Amino acid sequence: MISLPGQKIAVIGTGTIGAQALWQLAKKNVDVTGYELYSPGHSRGAAGGESRLFRHMEAEHIEYLPVTERADTIWNELEMESGRRLRNLTGALMIGSEASPSTDNALSAANSLGSTTEILTRGEAQKRYPQYALNEDEIAILDKGAGTIFPERTVKAAADAAIGRGARIVRERRVEDIRQEGDKVSIATDEETTLYDHAIVAAGAWTATLLPEMAQYLATRRLLSGWFLPAAGRSIDGLLPYMRLDPNYSYGLPTADGLAMKLGVGFPHHLPVTSPDSAPMRIEDAEIEPVRAVARDLFPDLDDYPMRAQAYFEAYTNTRREYMNFHPTMPSVFVCAGFSGKGFKNAPFFGELAADTILGRKPSIAEAQFILDVEHVAKLPESRAE
Ligand SMILES: Cc1cc2nc3c(=O)[nH]c(=O)nc-3n(C[C@H](O)[C@H](O)[C@H](O)COP(=O)(O)OP(=O)(O)OC[C@H]3O[C@@H](n4cnc5c(N)ncnc54)[C@H](O)[C@@H]3O)c2cc1C
Known part of the structure; x- marks a missing residue:
């Protein structure tokens, strides 16, 4: 399901991928609200430890080379902004x-x-x-x-850049429930329930708890x-x-x-x-x-x-390839999860792809279409190392 002008979008989890998606949506003047269990730049999930390897080289799936080139460009844009x-x-x-x-x-x-x-x-x-x-x-x-790459700093930079462009972030608040309600989606915390036209869920290691149907993949x-x-x-x-x-x-x-x-x-x-x-x-x-x-x-x-x-x-x-697609049963929810130990370097691209997909735009690079093929999560042979 695709978002139309004037619609409201929620991003659940403003960590590595969610902060990038939030920034991309804010750049496109979308009314967007992020929800974060802690605060952007925390180190309790996948974005801690002060360093991540950025590399152009691939030893497994060389179809990701153009993806990394695009991510490289967006990293530079985020540095500038x-x-x-x-x-x-x-x-x-x-x-x-x-x-x-x-x-x-x-x-x-x-x-x-x-x-x-x-x-x-x-x-x-x-x-x-x-x-x-x-x-x-x-x-x-x-x-x-x-x-x-400096992970905590980049997550905070993307979140701050999104706020600078009008996004809101509900911090230190756990999203407890996500439900499809007709053609909308309700996002519930312990304080309130809010209806949105769409949600992007980028809850990292918490995804299968928040969305039990995703446990089959993660x-x-x-x-x-x-x-x-x-x-x-x-x-x-x-x-x-x-x-x-x-x-x-x-x-x-x-x-x-x-x-x-x-x-x-x-x-x-x-x-x-x-x-x-x-x-x-x-x-x-x-x-x-x-x-x-x-x-x-x-x-x-x-x-x-x-x-x-x-x-x-x-x-x-299972295949150590990311899940980037709509939720199996909630058509207003797009899930970004399962980055399997290698999602940081390409995070700006994944954030852009999530935003583009939910807004009904073509991916910035045509080669990336394969990432949106959810079947790849189930059908590819297992990769080896990372
Ligand atoms: C030790 C380690 C080393 C790595 N090294 C590299 C590397 O060198 N290069 C590389 O490219 N990749 C690397 N990776 C992989 C990369 O860091 C991850 O793929 C990427 O950070 C995953 O991002 P994410 O957004 O899925 O998760 P996170 O960054 O953890 O974000 C998830 C966010 O969702 C929030 N959240 C969760 N549940 C809720 C809820 N219910 N309500 C509100 N908010 C919620 C969390 O608080 C968190 O902020 C490494 C990973 C690890 C763990």
Whole structure:
């Protein structure tokens, strides 16, 4: 169902994707209200930990390359509009074993991207980036336009930009119920129930609780990050963000002050939980051990004891491709969920796509139509790493 001029739209969840959708709708002069359980820029869902990897390179679905190009453009627009620096594009490395299918995909992506990438043999990579201890069979691809996105700051920047253009945000308020009422949708909090013409639900790891029919597509998972300082007498100057492909997927980003490296591991370590509301925040030693193993294995200059460890929450689909479509039974509700550990870099595009779809506009890039094919959530083979 498509929105007409003069209609009212609600955005439930103003986190990574919801804040972008809110801003896009406000830019189009839509009467839009956001609802947020906490406040934009909080770190209790999927947008915490001060850094996310922005990369043009793809090792799985190279059909996303134009999506990331569009996201890159919108990130720059948001930086201009907010007057805040939202990314630090230092370049990043994608590391992979020469024999792996993921590395083959990555090399195809590098070829498509051309001079913005550089393929390095193990020897070349070790010479230029001696801080990484690569395996004998590994190569590295330098993605020159990649780097760090500052997640809390970007969510707040998008929400503030939306407010600057007339959007409202109901903060620190949980939406408890969403119902189709004829051709409208009612949004209920513990204080009031309001009718809207449409709603975009971008409730992240809380989506299956809020919309039980979405539980068939989504699993909520708990992801750990660990921050590591240099070992005594060692320096981590010049470390770039990186991503290492299968079989032992890991990724890392230097902190903004350059004093530590944040590391994370892949999908098999992201344990399912019922909801972020009831999941443990305490991190047991055994849980953080796989992250410590990355520090030991890949970074000879890091101390392997984390100075800090934190849990975050994300909704995954079976195929680890996002669900971007109308709700199965509520035609006035568009759901953005299941970004499966990789939604941040393309968040501005997903926000734009949600806004365009609900307003009946064509997606800004034709190639993105496949994202709106809800069947892809069920029919694609499982992806591997993230
Ligand atoms: C540890 C970790 C590392 C990651 N690394 C990367 C990376 O390097 N690069 C990358 O591209 N992606 C990465 N991702 C994935 C990316 O961060 C997520 O895909 C993205 O943040 C998901 O956004 P979201 O809007 O779905 O969820 P969120 O950002 O969590 O937003 C959901 C919002 O909905 C609100 N909400 C929920 N329920 C309600 C309710 N009932 N009423 C009102 N508000 C509600 C929440 O408070 C929250 O603000 C990573 C994810 C994690 C967890």
